Amino acid sequence: MKRIPTNQLSNHAGEQVLVKGWVNRIRDMGGVHFLVLRDRTGTVQVVLEGGGLFNVALKPETALSVVGQVAVEPRAPSGIELRAEKIEMLSFPAEDLPFAVNQGATLRAGLDLIFNHRALSLRHPRLAAVFRIQAEIVHAFRTFLREQGFTEVHTPKIVAAGTEGGAELFPVRYFERPAYLAQSPQFYKQMLVGAGMERVFEVGHAYRAETHDTSRHLNEYVSLDLEMGFIDGVEDVMAVENKLLAILVEHLAKNCAREVSRLGATLPTVGQIPRVPLFEAQAAIKERHGKESPRGNLDPEGERLVSRWIEETRGSEWVFITHYPVTERPFYAMPALSEPELTESFDLLFRGLEVTTGGQRIHDYRRLVASICRFGLDPGDFEFYLDAFKYGMPPHGGLAIGLERLTMQLCGLDNVREASLFPRDRNRLTP
Amino acid sequence: MKRIPTNQLSNHAGEQVLVKGWVNRIRDMGGVHFLVLRDRTGTVQVVLEGGGLFNVALKPETALSVVGQVAVEPRAPSGIELRAEKIEMLSFPAEDLPFAVNQGATLRAGLDLIFNHRALSLRHPRLAAVFRIQAEIVHAFRTFLREQGFTEVHTPKIVAAGTEGGAELFPVRYFERPAYLAQSPQFYKQMLVGAGMERVFEVGHAYRAETHDTSRHLNEYVSLDLEMGFIDGVEDVMAVENKLLAILVEHLAKNCAREVSRLGATLPTVGQIPRVPLFEAQAAIKERHGKESPRGNLDPEGERLVSRWIEETRGSEWVFITHYPVTERPFYAMPALSEPELTESFDLLFRGLEVTTGGQRIHDYRRLVASICRFGLDPGDFEFYLDAFKYGMPPHGGLAIGLERLTMQLCGLDNVREASLFPRDRNRLTP
Structure with a gap:
């Protein structure tokens, strides 16, 4: 007998069906038990008449299979109920639950408890909603890029050198050699553009050994990366992201309305995203709020104030901040043509938080070597990367979106850890 | 002016277009230059009349943009040619090429040279074909599983314990703590089945610190993982893989015919894949070839002989080997019901090579704890994993496909490294 997901039961009224899931709630009405069975698609009310069907006390979170008749029942929450004929216990809770996942719109437990019992906490529909949305974000990202002629790639995470010059790397013992976990696929995605693929994307892990403990940082995160060749300039990269985000939000509106509403979140609109030079953004929040910014950057408070400024003056929850100084990238x-102390780079702020970093890259071999030297680094350490620039590397650029950050902002979460199934931070290495 | 990919030029006959790519070949016919320009979609013949258009010697692999008229030319390989009006050099080769990528159906260079100059070697159409096919394998895997109600997940690769009990792990220094690179997402995908997701898949890296250097092993590889709950038995998992492979091969036939033919490869047929108990496979190759197998397993030669046997007797290039002993898994x-010294597990052999390992897992908490103890391991080391089994873990199973191995066998490659963009092995950490 083929199992029917609970959200399809209304198509089977009057039929005998097989349903499987977990006990969400139980009510004993004197001889008649009502239970709500939960599977990955939703819940159904199950009616058990007579005590003969099962002779043990059913507990919440027991895994069950139920064979029964689907009956129309206007008083049931979904308009139908399942009249059980045969019940099989598949798996019993071995211990008392540390918290209930069947009560209320939010889960009443602290983050530590939630992560310590991840397999239980994710059964709460609000927490589950986050990861359905996340899966659809990734799906929309890939679908759009494939349509734009991008090829999906997988690049190594065990590397010999960091992309940012050695800071914040996790060391790995690779046989007899020192190695590191990749901070980003930056070098590799550029090399693959030059390798004739032209347009590549990757959904993969990135690692930052940052010691600070904030609500915006993970030490292991998923990076949505793309890189594209033969661009005219950094504007081409921003244009791709603008279009990607518009299609992504549309996809979520169409496919995740229930999850978005369960989270009490609101999807943003994505119009033409404003592009504002960094110095202008810094000046605006100085004037409006007396806010001083660090040299060549925005701090977290600055990001929030700039987002607020753009939302109030331009009506956009998104803003590209452009023209960061060479020294801060x-x-x-790629240095800007007219102002070589600035770069053809950008960050994207969304609802007060940086969710993307991108830009055009230097493609000329000699110029890149000179830049490495100017940064006080040794070109010899980057030989494997530089090789790709020796054989006609086209102009190119790209970006990286932090998946958990984008998920966090779209879902209205307070902490980026809530957007990671099994977060890794300074203090957490399990589960 | 919008760039047109070379494979779409025939739709623009008579029009002025912009094309970008690399110089593949050059012929100087006394005043008229012919060059073949290559982009990610193919090549086009470009005609340059008069010497005034450019005054430097064009070299192969120079990156160019060309504005010109598309003209029908029956003598050109693709039936059209581009008559150049304006040429812009985007990027020159800075050094002589270590090998040519524009000559012959195969690239004449050893594997080390190929990997040392990866950005150049991948410009050879035969090498590029492998990774187009690989991207489509992954796409077909995901598309099929999404349709079957699976959710894509991303699980941590920095872990506190190995899935196989501690062997062959790469150590990571995680702040003050020892940690390892994950050998597989095994624990996490099981936990997520129990977390109510029921059906999950992941495309992610896996790490094995195996010191042996063979043509079948990578130390970092991409694992196509799936795990599904509420199964009736291991047969359900094999059935999913059987269907997945049929659809995957169909997808490749439809979308990668050119790449498959460039590789001189033949796509397999996927019918009902035979299922053969291990002891039976061992006995057959013993009888046919006098081949002795290691206890409870097949060695590489054994895998080849079993595949040959099944192909000759059952006409299938695929075979599920089942019922491995408890001691070897x-x-x-999950121990088999009728023969508790055997397991409800399988490997899938394809053209003489193991490409999948899968099986049903123990879902009962107490039984799992007992099994850990029986293996001489400490349940305390697996507490984070065991927690997921305390709250009604349903019967479940899953599998892992080695992406590079599957690519290698489908493409007819000799070495699994050729199916990895940037392979990691005992001796190679760059590029």
């Missing part, structure tokens, strides 16, 4: 950032 | 493998 990696050595591969 | 991890502690979480």
